[in-house]
Amino acid sequence: MARRGETIELAVLGLLHEGPMHGYELRKRLNLMLGWGRVLSYGSLYPTLKKMLRTHLIEESTAPVASVSKRHRIVYQLTDVGDLEFERLMTEVGPTAWEDDNFGIRFAFFGRTDMEIRLRVLEGRRSRLQERLARVQQQLEMTQAEVDQYAAELQRHGVESVEREVRWLSELIDAERDRAHTQGAVSPRLHTDQSSPVTRGEEP
Amino acid sequence: MARRGETIELAVLGLLHEGPMHGYELRKRLNLMLGWGRVLSYGSLYPTLKKMLRTHLIEESTAPVASVSKRHRIVYQLTDVGDLEFERLMTEVGPTAWEDDNFGIRFAFFGRTDMEIRLRVLEGRRSRLQERLARVQQQLEMTQAEVDQYAAELQRHGVESVEREVRWLSELIDAERDRAHTQGAVSPRLHTDQSSPVTRGEEP
DNA sequence: CCCGGATATATCGCTACGATATGTCTCATG
DNA sequence: CATGAGACATATCGTAGCGATATATCCGGG
Numbered sequence: 522m523a524r525r526g527e528t529i530e531l532a533v534l535g536l537l538h539e540g541p542m543h544g545y546e547l548r549k550r551l552n553l554m555l556g557w558g559r560v561l562s563y564g565s566l567y568p569t570l571k572k573m574l575r576t577h578l579i580e581e582s583t584a585p586v587a588s589v590s591k592r593h594r595i596v597y598q599l600t601d602v603g604d605l606e607f608e609r610l611m612t613e614v615g616p617t618a619w620e621d622d623n624f625g626i627r628f629a630f631f632g633r634t635d636m637e638i639r640l641r642v643l644e645g646r647r648s649r650l651q652e653r654l655a656r657v658q659q660q661l662e663m664t665q666a667e668v669d670q671y672a673a674e675l676q677r678h679g680v681e682s683v684e685r686e687v688r689w690l691s692e693l694i695d696a697e698r699d700r701a702h703t704q705g706a707v708s709p710r711l712h713t714d715q716s717s718p719v720t721r722g723e724e725p
Numbered sequence: 726m727a728r729r730g731e732t733i734e735l736a737v738l739g740l741l742h743e744g745p746m747h748g749y750e751l752r753k754r755l756n757l758m759l760g761w762g763r764v765l766s767y768g769s770l771y772p773t774l775k776k777m778l779r780t781h782l783i784e785e786s787t788a789p790v791a792s793v794s795k796r797h798r799i800v801y802q803l804t805d806v807g808d809l810e811f812e813r814l815m816t817e818v819g820p821t822a823w824e825d826d827n828f829g830i831r832f833a834f835f836g837r838t839d840m841e842i843r844l845r846v847l848e849g850r851r852s853r854l855q856e857r858l859a860r861v862q863q864q865l866e867m868t869q870a871e872v873d874q875y876a877a878e879l880q881r882h883g884v885e886s887v888e889r890e891v892r893w894l895s896e897l898i899d900a901e902r903d904r905a906h907t908q909g910a911v912s913p914r915l916h917t918d919q920s921s922p923v924t925r926g927e928e929p
Numbered sequence: 930c931c932c933g934g935a936t937a938t939a940t941c942g943c944t945a946c947g948a949t950a951t952g953t954c955t956c957a958t959g
Numbered sequence: 960c961a962t963g964a965g966a967c968a969t970a971t972c973g974t975a976g977c978g979a980t981a982t983a984t985c986c987g988g989g
Contacts, residue, residue, distance in 0.1 A: 545937050553864050565976045631875040671835040749968050769945045
């Protein structure tokens with residue numbers, strides 16, 4: 522019953538879903554996508570790719586890089602099985618969808634699901650975080666005092682972060698609901714631009 | 726040269742530093758301490774304790790729980806070696822101190838170091854995050870457009886979170902500096918109370 | 930021409946996780 | 960008083976993912 526470890530797998534499926542790619546690029550895209558922190562290591566990526574080859578979710582095709590070149594590049598692409606699996610994972614709602622690591626990837630590919638699913642995942646994630654908050658708060662009541670200054674500050678900051686996360690999710694949920702009413706219009710909450718004055722000098 | 730994996734070790738050393746404890750309690754305290762998210766698993770804790778026994782950082786003493794009881798409880802306490810090691814780890818500044826996971830624990834035990842160390846760790850952590858921010862920003866310039874709505878929103882939220890983290894660190898650094906001047910006075914920034922009107926009704 | 934840095938693939942050892950097993954103690958409720 | 964739920968307590972197993980590292984090619988600038 523999908524015991525985790527699908528994190529990377531889903532990410533790879535999602536990226537290959539929009540065209541073939543080779544390992545190195547896969548990693549770059551992934552790290553940009555979830556760039557905020559954690560970087561995906563080759564030590565995770567390549568074994569996963571191997572595994573996905575074994576289970577026929579993807580297939581490789583050693584394409585020559587450009588002209589005559591000894592440089593080899595293994596380009597991966599989805600099989601029909603892989604395509605189906607991606608579909609299955611994306612429509613699956615439940616714990617696996619809103620676990621810490623998984624959620625980010627699910628969210629990144631939200632564009633490929635319908636609103637009903639999106640709402641359920643967002644709400645699931647939110648209650649998960651709220652449960653956590655409640656648990657910590659409850660434990661704080663029991664323990665009370667005796668914690669030192671810095672530990673307390675860390676505590677406070679952690680709680681605040683989670684609360685912010687909850688607010689963010691709430692906004693997203695509202696945005697989805699709005700979108701449900703004003704049908705088809707682009708969400709007003711979701712930022713579309715971000716066109717900062719980029720230098721655009723091809724290369725130094 | 727301390728290849729990571731000291732995360733839990735430092736935490737255990739720090740907790741035992743303020744008195745003997747048994748595994749179960751160690752876990753509870755730790756999860757409360759870093760409660761925000763990740764919970765420490767027994768699958769991590771017990772093997773670590775075993776390892777620390779082997780390296781003589783801690784020692785166990787099977788104390789009878791209360792009176793005549795078949796219930797066994799293994800109480801761990803620091804050895805002199807362990808005490809020294811804690812000291813060493815806490816005064817060590819460098820990458821290991823401000824890595825994602827390690828930082829939280831280092832911070833939680835800040836009360837046991839002097840300000841010079843604290844400042845260096847906080848500043849180290851801050852530049853780490855700023856580097857990350859710069860890297861993401863730079864990559865965004867290169868890639869630009871072609872990312873879908875949700876991926877972009879995830880991006881934006883991630884960046885915002887890290888920026889908040891940086892601000893938090895800056896405040897802490899300022900607080901430390903203030904404290905340096907007004908010598909010995911308790912930091913005005915760090916919250917001390919949090920005495921919410923708790924119901925205290927033993928159990929429903 | 931050669932060196933450094935980006936591109937590209939790959940493996941190894943290990944940390945920590947999540948699930949799970951097993952047993953004991955406490956206490957409320959029937 | 961028995962019984963069973965739930966906290967307390969210790970422990971192990973399989974495995975995902977990390978970080979470091981190795982190897983090799985390509986390309987541009989000094």
